[in-house]
Amino acid sequence: MKKLVAALAVAVLTTALTACGSDGEGGGGAPPRSRSLTVLAAASLTESFTVLEKSFEAANEGVDVKISFGGSAALAQQIINGSEVDVFASADEKNMAKVTAESLIDGEPEIFATNKLMIAVPPDNPAGIASFADLARPGVTVVVCAPQVPCGSAAEKVEQATGVTLAPASEEQDVKAVLTKVQAGEADAGLVYVTDVNSAADKVKGVEFPEADKAINSYPIAVVKDAPQADLAREFVKLVRGEEGKGELTKVGFTVP
Amino acid sequence: MRSARQARSGGTGTSVPVLLWIPAVVALALVVLPIVGLLTRTRLAEFPSLVTSESALAALDLSVRTAVASTVLCLVLGGPLAVVLARARIPGIRLLRAVVLLPLVLPPVVGGLALLYLLGRNGFAGKTIDTIFDVRIPFTTVAVVIAQTFVAMPFLVVALEGALRTAGERYEVVAATLGARPWTVFRRVTVPLVLPALGSGLVLSFARALGEFGATITFAGSLQGVTRTLPLEVYTLGETDVDGAVALSLVLVIVAVVVIAVARPRAVEGRL
Numbered sequence: 194m195k196k197l198v199a200a201l202a203v204a205v206l207t208t209a210l211t212a213c214g215s216d217g218e219g220g221g222g223a224p225p226r227s228r229s230l231t232v233l234a235a236a237s238l239t240e241s242f243t244v245l246e247k248s249f250e251a252a253n254e255g256v257d258v259k260i261s262f263g264g265s266a267a268l269a270q271q272i273i274n275g276s277e278v279d280v281f282a283s284a285d286e287k288n289m290a291k292v293t294a295e296s297l298i299d300g301e302p303e304i305f306a307t308n309k310l311m312i313a314v315p316p317d318n319p320a321g322i323a324s325f326a327d328l329a330r331p332g333v334t335v336v337v338c339a340p341q342v343p344c345g346s347a348a349e350k351v352e353q354a355t356g357v358t359l360a361p362a363s364e365e366q367d368v369k370a371v372l373t374k375v376q377a378g379e380a381d382a383g384l385v386y387v388t389d390v391n392s393a394a395d396k397v398k399g400v401e402f403p404e405a406d407k408a409i410n411s412y413p414i415a416v417v418k419d420a421p422q423a424d425l426a427r428e429f430v431k432l433v434r435g436e437e438g439k440g441e442l443t444k445v446g447f448t449v450p
Numbered sequence: 451m452r453s454a455r456q457a458r459s460g461g462t463g464t465s466v467p468v469l470l471w472i473p474a475v476v477a478l479a480l481v482v483l484p485i486v487g488l489l490t491r492t493r494l495a496e497f498p499s500l501v502t503s504e505s506a507l508a509a510l511d512l513s514v515r516t517a518v519a520s521t522v523l524c525l526v527l528g529g530p531l532a533v534v535l536a537r538a539r540i541p542g543i544r545l546l547r548a549v550v551l552l553p554l555v556l557p558p559v560v561g562g563l564a565l566l567y568l569l570g571r572n573g574f575a576g577k578t579i580d581t582i583f584d585v586r587i588p589f590t591t592v593a594v595v596i597a598q599t600f601v602a603m604p605f606l607v608v609a610l611e612g613a614l615r616t617a618g619e620r621y622e623v624v625a626a627t628l629g630a631r632p633w634t635v636f637r638r639v640t641v642p643l644v645l646p647a648l649g650s651g652l653v654l655s656f657a658r659a660l661g662e663f664g665a666t667i668t669f670a671g672s673l674q675g676v677t678r679t680l681p682l683e684v685y686t687l688g689e690t691d692v693d694g695a696v697a698l699s700l701v702l703v704i705v706a707v708v709v710i711a712v713a714r715p716r717a718v719e720g721r722l
Contacts, residue, residue, distance in 0.1 A: 370668075
C-alpha cells in the first residue's frame with residue numbers, strides 16, 4: 194500500500210514537472226536558427242503549392258519552405274492548438290473563420306482560388322453517368338464526402354439547388370477517399386473537385402455538370418498572427434496571389450479571382 | 451524477513467523488486483495521462499447531450515455489434531488456427547506463423563486496400579461473389595466485420611499460440627496414451643490449459659476491433675448506421691465539432707474499460 198502511494202506520488206510529480214517544462218517552452222518563443230517558412234495548406238493544393246515552394250526557395254536564397262498538406266479542419270486545429278505556423282491556406286472559409294475567431298490571423302484572409310465539384314467516374318464509366326441527375330438512378334453506387342467536410346457540404350448545396358436527392362453508399366472523410374473508391378471501381382461515381390479529377394487524370398474520368406456552379410468553394414489564404422517569419426510569409430502570399438501563383442493554380446483546375 | 455515482505459505486498463507470491471516500480475509507473479503514466487488530457491478537454495455539462503445524439507447512438511450500437519461479431523469470428527477461426535500453428539507438424543509452419551502476424555505490422559489503411567482488392571467489385575474474389583451470388587461486400591456492415599476481424603485476429607492467435615507452446619504437449623500425450631481420442635484431448639485437456647490466454651486474447655481482439663479505423667474506412671466506407679462505427683464517427687465529428695469528438699472518444703474509452711474490467715479478471719483466472 195505504501196509503495197502504491199509512493200508510486201502515485203512519483204506519477205503526480207512527473208506530471209507536474211512535464212507540465213512546467215511545456216509551459217516554459219510555449220512562452221519562450223526562441224528565435225529559429227535558420228530561415229524556414231512553415232506553410233499549412235489544404236490537401237487539394239499539393240500539386241500547385243509544391244511548384245510554388247520550389248520557385249519561392251529559388252527566389253529567396255537560404256529560405257527553406259516547409260509545407261504541411263492536410264485536411265483544412267485538422268490544419269486549423271493545429272494552429273489553434275499552438276503550432277508555430279507562418280501561412281495558412283484553407284480549402285474553405287469556414288475553417289479559416291475558426292482560426293480568425295481565435296484572433297490568430299494577421300490582417301484579413303484573402304480569397305486566392307475557387308474550386309467546384311465534378312463527377313468522377315471510372316475510366317470506362319460503367320454506369321454511363323452523364324449528368325448530376327444520373328447519380329440518383331437506382332443501382333448506381335455513389336460515394337460523396339461527409340457533410341461535415343467542405344466537399345460534402347458543397348454536394349449538399351447542389352442537392353438542395355437541383356432537388357435531386359442522392360442515396361450515397363458512403364460518406365467519406367475527404368475527396369481523396371472518394372477518389373480511391375472510384376479508382377478501385379467500387380463506386381460508379383463520386384463527387385469530388387475539378388482539381389482532384391485533374392490530379393488523377395489517368396485513373397478517373399471527369400463529368401462536368403452545370404449545377405456545380407451552385408456550390409463554388411473559396412480558398413482563403415492568410416498570414417498567421419505572430420508568425421516567426423512574418424515578412425517571408427507576406428512574400429509567399431504575394432507569390433500565390435501573383436501571376437505565377439495564378440498560373441500554377443489554373444493549371445491544376447482552380448479558377449482564380 | 452522474507453515473509454514480512456510478502457505480507458506487506460499483499461501476501462501473494464514474491465514481492466515486486468523496487469527497481470521495477472519506476473519504469474512501471476512511467477508506463478502507467480504514458481497510458482493514463484493522455485486519457486486525463488482527454489478528460490480535461492471534455493465539457494462535462496454538455497457530455498450527456500453530445501453522446502446521446504442520434505448519430506452517436508447509431509455509431510455506438512454499430513460498434514458494439516460489429517466488435518462482438520468480429521470477436522466471435524476471431525474465436526471461431528483464429529482459435530483453431532492457433533492450435534494448428536502450435537501443434538501441427540507441417541513444412542513451412544514457421545513462415546505461416548510470420549504471415550499470420552502481417553495485419554499487425556500492416557498500416558490498417560493498407561489492410562483495407564488489400565481487402566478492397568480482394569473482395570471489392572473488381573477484386574478477384576469479390577468479382578466471383580458478385581457474379582455468382584449478386585452480392586457486393588464493400589459499403590456493408592459485413593465489410594466492417596471483415597475489416598475488424600482482419601486486424602484483430604492476430605492478437606488472439608498470438609496469445610493462444612504462445613500459451614499452447616508454453617503449456618507443451620505433456621498432458622495431451624498422457625491423455626492420448628490413456629486412450630482419449632484427439633477431439634476429447636482437445637476438449638478436456640488443451641482448452642482448459644489455455645483458457646486464461648484465450649480469455650485475454652479475446653479481450654485484446656475485442657478492444658482492437660472496437661478501435662478499428664483505417665481498414666474500416668478504406669474497405670467499408672462510412673455511412674451512419676451501416677458502416678460508421680464509433681471511431682469513424684469521432685473522426686467525422688472532429689471535422690466540425692471537436693468537443694463532440696472528444697466526448698465521443700471518451701465513450702469509446704468507457705466501453706473498452708468496462709469490457710476489459712468485466713472480462714479480464716475472469717479470463718486471467720481461467721473462468722471465462
